[in-house]
Amino acid sequence: MTRGAALISLLTVAAFLFAPAAAAAGLPAAGGVREAATRQDALVVVESITPDAPSEPNTPITISGKVTNTGATPLTWLQVRLRFSRQPFAGRAQMQSFAAGGQILDTSRRSVPVAQLAASGQAPWEFTFTPAEIGMYRFGVHPVTIELVDSAQRQLAAQRTFLLYAPAGQAPPRTKISWALPIVDQPHRADDDLFVDEELRRSMADDGRLGRILKIAGSPAKGVSWFVDPALLDDAQVMSQGYSLGTGDDGQEKTAKPGDPVTGAWLRDLRTALTDTPVTATPYADPDVAALVHTGMDDATGAALTKGAAVASQLLGKDVTTGVNWPVGGVIDHDALDALAVGDVRTVLLGAAALPLAAPLTYTPDAAASLETVMGRVRVLLADPVLSELVTPAEGTAVLAKQRFLAETAMISAETAPRPRAVVVAPPRRWSPDPGYVTDLLRTAASVPWLKPVSLGSIKPATPPVPRTDLTYTDKDRAAELAKSYMTGTEKLSDRAALTSTVTGDQRRPFDTALLRLASSAWRGRTGSAVPFVEQVDRAIARRTDAISVTTGEQRTLAGKNGIVPITIRNDLPDQEATVGVKITSRDRRLLTIGSYESPVTIGPGGTRQLDIPMEANGGGQIVVKVQLTTADGTPYDQPVELTVTTTGYGAIVLVIVGGAVTVLLAAVALRVVSRRSRRLARSRRASQAAPPAVAAQREGPS
Secondary structure (H helix, E strand, C coil), X not given: CCHHHHHHHHHHHHHHHHHHHHHHCCCCCCHHHHHHHHHCCEEEXXXXXXXXXXXXXXXXXXXXXXXXXXXXXXXXXXXXXXXECCCCCCCHHHHHHHHCCCCCCCCEEEEEEEEEXXXXXXXXXXXXXXXXXXXXXXCEEEEEEEEEECCCCCEEEEEEEEEEECCCCCCCCCEEEEEEEEECCCCCECCCCCECCCHHHHHCCCCCHHHHHHHHHCCCCCCEEEEECHHHHHHHHHXXXXXXXXXXXXXXXXXXXXXXXXXXXXXXXXXXXXXXXXXXXXXXXXXXXXXXXXXXXXXXXXXXXXXHHHHHHHHHCCCCECCEECCHHHCCCHHHHHHHHHCCCCEEEEEHHHXXXXXXXXXXXXXXXXXXXXXXXXXXXXXXXXXXXXXCCCCCCHHHHHHHHHHHHHHHHHCCCCCCCEEEECCCXXXXXXXXXXXXXXXXXXXXXXXXXXXXXXXXXXXXXXXXXXXXXXXXHHHHCCCHHHHHHHHHHHHHHHHHHHHHCCCCCCCHHHHHHHCEHHHCCCHHHHHHHHHHHHHHHHHHHHCEEEECCCCEEECCCEEEEXXXXXXXXXXXXXXXXXXXXXXXXXXXXXXXXXXXXXXXXXXXXXXXXXXXXXXXXEXXXXXXXXXXXXXXXXXXXXXXXXXXCHHHHHHHHHHHHHHHHHHHHHHHHHHHHHHHHHHHHHHHHHCCCCCHHHCCCCC
């Protein structure tokens, strides 16, 4: 054997011998282990850990599950190994490191053999022991690793979890826990009259997302407060009573649908389930408040809060307020916070990262704080990010998620802190929960000795408060808002809709709720899905706007220097009168000027009103006249209408003709007078020549 071959052989043997030691120490293994993990596809699943938290040293603890060969090659000579540490975790940071794949610290091992695992095959495993047998003797959380190893003790797959021990009499002070659970969806109507889709009915079925949330609400639990979007209740109410669905390629056709029993039953059952449970309403349609404020639509926030409280109270049959607000994403800046405070919001629920600590702490801080606004101080509740994420675990990880949740809360209670604290749990607002898992988690959290369920309203800032920095609202948070271009388009629709309410004096403001649906936080990151809603609202506003219009008729002619041009204003709204201003301008004021006319004018429902507009022409030709309807204060209403006025110039021509005729007539009269006098003189001369001579003394000269 050559020296090179011998060295390779020696390294191979060393790698084989030291791989188990490296794995036992939790260190990255040599190439052999990494290659084995790459070659072999396997999975360890933990299916049960009982009890959740044993309280006696001799209480049996059972951990069971299965291993699966997900590859195409059979696996042989395997072992499922349990690795456990008698030393409990010192804090949540250490737990996080372990869960993320950090070093495995173990002082005890147990294993069960698995003779063979066929391709795509499975094999069950189970470990049973007592706290005393593995050295658990005080309250705490311990790391556990279940791993699948081959005959060379190489790890093929692993799963990490936690074991709790809560001996009677050793439980730490109880940590207050409060749950904020959302019942929020996306809008399903564009304007109030037309549904864009029928997804709501499917979502409210027993196996739908909202149907599953209803099951959780139907199993009351301590410490739970519900956040409900009133627009969702509103949609359910309308759909249950009969509704119109937009059909056709462009959604402009209306198809009448009968009342839907599924949505009706869901709404009734929810009303019953929430009878004695704390409920807060989101602003109507759960709008993106930050985007509204940053677009300059501050008033929409107040309108959404007012509408939300009214609709939720009516449809749930109880007093519901919007005094607690849960901003989308759990973040907010001072401008949006001020807008909420102006709308009488006195508490905001944020993520813990939105209001960071001024300095690191060795324990989990209290969930309550406060912030200054233009309306004074408001209370801030900060949701724990790890606990909130564990409410909706990935598929197949429910057992591990529950165990991690209990371990995290136990560690919070065991931390050395100045006083007992409170934590808030708030899953994503459009969560898709497993009702069995969440109900069990709520029930277990209410029964363990280290937690005390309380309502959100009971959590107050501690005195003195934990020092925190200012609100954190990053560029990433700003970029997550509804896009500025989208919100600008929504603002223009809002302005147009407001004009229709102004000219009719309609206090109902029929498009307010439609516009709030367009500003829903549901469209964040997916404004393309909102396009059918935008188009439908745009068409609805245009129809209502066009119902009040100017009818100009054919081209108008002004026969003379001064004249009247009639203009007709129509109001096709069947149930409301309209008051509009009229502004008429000539494009060429040198040729055509507009006289005084009545403005504003009121037109009754379904009526018309004719205005006689005095005009004065200063020459002949065609002049464009613009007719603009306005609100009473002069704001333009809809697009202006243009008409062409043809002036003949006959007035000036007539004067020339008459003047010329008078001149000719006067000349003729003068000519006749001169001619007549000349003839008289001639006759007189002839007569004098024929008579006898007169006496010379009587002649005074020629006549």
